Amino acid sequence: MTSPVRLQHYIDGVWRPGTGTPIASYNPAHPDEVVAEGLQAGPAEVDKAMAAAVAAKREWSRTPAHERGAVLLRAAVVIERNAENWGLELAREEGKTRAEGQGEVLRAAQIFRYYGNDGDRTAGEIFSSPRRGEKILITRKPLGVVGVVTPFNFPIAIPAWKIAPALAYGNTVVWKPASTVPLLALRLAQALDEAGLPAGVLNLLIGPGSMGNSIVEHPALDGLTFTGSTSVGRRLVAAAAGRGVPIQAEMGGKNAAVVLADADLDLAAEQVLLGAFRSTGQKCTATSRLIVAESIADDFLATLAERASALVVGDPTDPAVQIGPVVNDGARKSIHDGIDAALSQGARLIVGGQKYDDGDPISGYFVPPTILELPADQELDVWREELFGPVLAVRRAATAEQAFVLANDSEFGLSAALFTQDVTRALEAVDHLDVGILHVNSESAGADPHVPFGGAKKSGYGPKEQGAAAKEFFTHTTTVYLRGGTAGA
Numbered sequence: 374m375t376s377p378v379r380l381q382h383y384i385d386g387v388w389r390p391g392t393g394t395p396i397a398s399y400n401p402a403h404p405d406e407v408v409a410e411g412l413q414a415g416p417a418e419v420d421k422a423m424a425a426a427v428a429a430k431r432e433w434s435r436t437p438a439h440e441r442g443a444v445l446l447r448a449a450v451v452i453e454r455n456a457e458n459w460g461l462e463l464a465r466e467e468g469k470t471r472a473e474g475q476g477e478v479l480r481a482a483q484i485f486r487y488y489g490n491d492g493d494r495t496a497g498e499i500f501s502s503p504r505r506g507e508k509i510l511i512t513r514k515p516l517g518v519v520g521v522v523t524p525f526n527f528p529i530a531i532p533a534w535k536i537a538p539a540l541a542y543g544n545t546v547v548w549k550p551a552s553t554v555p556l557l558a559l560r561l562a563q564a565l566d567e568a569g570l571p572a573g574v575l576n577l578l579i580g581p582g583s584m585g586n587s588i589v590e591h592p593a594l595d596g597l598t599f600t601g602s603t604s605v606g607r608r609l610v611a612a613a614a615g616r617g618v619p620i621q622a623e624m625g626g627k628n629a630a631v632v633l634a635d636a637d638l639d640l641a642a643e644q645v646l647l648g649a650f651r652s653t654g655q656k657c658t659a660t661s662r663l664i665v666a667e668s669i670a671d672d673f674l675a676t677l678a679e680r681a682s683a684l685v686v687g688d689p690t691d692p693a694v695q696i697g698p699v700v701n702d703g704a705r706k707s708i709h710d711g712i713d714a715a716l717s718q719g720a721r722l723i724v725g726g727q728k729y730d731d732g733d734p735i736s737g738y739f740v741p742p743t744i745l746e747l748p749a750d751q752e753l754d755v756w757r758e759e760l761f762g763p764v765l766a767v768r769r770a771a772t773a774e775q776a777f778v779l780a781n782d783s784e785f786g787l788s789a790a791l792f793t794q795d796v797t798r799a800l801e802a803v804d805h806l807d808v809g810i811l812h813v814n815s816e817s818a819g820a821d822p823h824v825p826f827g828g829a830k831k832s833g834y835g836p837k838e839q840g841a842a843a844k845e846f847f848t849h850t851t852t853v854y855l856r857g858g859t860a861g862a
């Protein structure tokens with residue numbers, strides 16, 4: 374067994390032990406195994422971190438974008454160098470497979486590289502003026518001190534796509550990661566420290582959810598970026614709006630895959646399974662609803678069932694394993710409660726659903742890939758509520774139009790996938806589906822760093838993340854009416 378890593382907080386460029394209560398993270402595949410431990414940050418550390426971020430903000434905002442970018446590029450190199458070890462740590466602490474863990478670490482490096490090169494992109498705009506002798510310039514400036522609150526399911530990639538643009542655009546950061554999975558936060562802060570980030574520009578506080586409140590309520594805060602559950606996100610949106618602090622919040626999803634009768638069914642089956650079950654379904658972009666054309670439904674569901682039951686569930690550090698545990702016991706229980714409720718409300722179990730309570734396959738927090746078909750005309754909670762686990766709810770549609778209506782039948786609108794070989798249908802879906810991200814003939818999850826990421830409807834609030842969209846949130850504009858200083862010029 375590997376010894377636990379010691380957790381520390383990174384404040385004003387110094388590693389500090391913390392003055393709060395003890396905290397530990399556990400391996401969800403072997404819950405007795407402590408992965409990291411230490412003391413939480415307390416209110417004194419929140420104040421110190423905010424003060425450090427305030428003190429550093431003027432100098433960092435005046436540092437040329439290319440110099441800021443150089444730090445991010447060096448951090449990308451450190452992250453890449455450690456991808457194998459940190460990917461393994463991620464698998465041990467969060468539960469995704471080792472390959473996915475390593476992939477996530479490399480994704481973080483890619484994001485740092487993208488924003489590290491931001492100095493080479495446009496920094497503003499110039500408009501012509503209706504008046505002679507004048508130009509109108511739009512320049513961008515950082516918000517100032519930005520709070521970053523991140524979820525457990527992508528413990529380095531999501532922080533990377535918030536922190537890298539925040540820093541690239543000249544903000545300073547106070548970051549509170551999810552307390553169930555703090556180790557990769559420590560690693561990311563170590564990478565930036567090693568890359569030579571000046572003291573106070575990034576401050577990492579490991580602590581409980583309530584610390585997120587202390588950050589949003591802090592008078593020195595100039596902006597907050599949050600990803601996590603809808604319930605916490607809505608509270609933070611209300612708190613930030615009440616204080617006039619700009620906030621960006623990415624929240625829940627209930628993402629649909631639509632499989633039309635003319636789809637390549639082999640491709641569709643492969644991609645639906647990846648979307649539903651990779652990372653044990655713990656992605657905000659995971660496929661949790663499937664709408665399948667009536668005429669092909671029996672065959673398609675039979676194929677899905679056969680392939681889903683062949684997926685290997687177990688310790689995510691074993692290379693043969695395809696589905697690791699969910700993050701903790703609370704998650705396992707609430708996912709099983711959701712499955713049980715659906716079954717008692719009339720859903721038909723196609724595959725999965727069994728509890729591994731008796732130590733089979735092992736004693737961790739495992740939930741089998743589960744597919745449930747819902748009655749045609751009944752409202753079931755599993756169609757509406759995010760379970761955040763490997764559970765796929767299925768309905769049949771008689772026509773493509775009905776399939777699109779069912780896909781939109783959710784308060785969320787993060788991502789969707791459509792499987793068809795008919796370009797006209799695909800174009801209809803582009804217009805019809807109310808989502809922030811649409812994949813045609815690929816799974817509902819996945820995002821590139823150079824294009825906007827975020828949800829429509831209740832999935833997101835405020836400007837989108839990633840790519841050039843991130844600039845909208847992390848900067849504000851000054852419109853400059855610029856004339857020469859000579860009368861009559």
Ligand SMILES: NC(=O)C1=CN([C@@H]2O[C@H](COP(=O)(O)OP(=O)(O)OC[C@H]3O[C@@H](n4cnc5c(N)ncnc54)[C@H](OP(=O)(O)O)[C@@H]3O)[C@@H](O)[C@H]2O)C=CC1
Pocket residue numbers: 522523524525526527549550551552553580581582583584585586600601602603605606608609623624625626656657658759761787827828832
């Ligand atoms: N739309 C998107 O882009 C994404 C959305 N998500 C969503 O995130 C959820 C899963 O992540 P999960 O970590 O469980 O989400 P949570 O909302 O539970 O936690 C997210 C973060 O908020 C913190 N937090 C908890 N309570 C409070 C509070 N009262 N005030 C301020 N901060 C608080 C958490 O801290 P602590 O861990 O200490 O409790 C954590 O750092 C799912 O709903 C998923 O859909 C996930 C990824 C992407």
Ligand SMILES: O=C(O)CCC(=O)C(=O)O
Pocket residue numbers: 526527531655656657658659817818819820
């Ligand atoms: O789709 C992805 O790869 C990342 C999306 C994400 O942030 C999530 O699923 O939590």
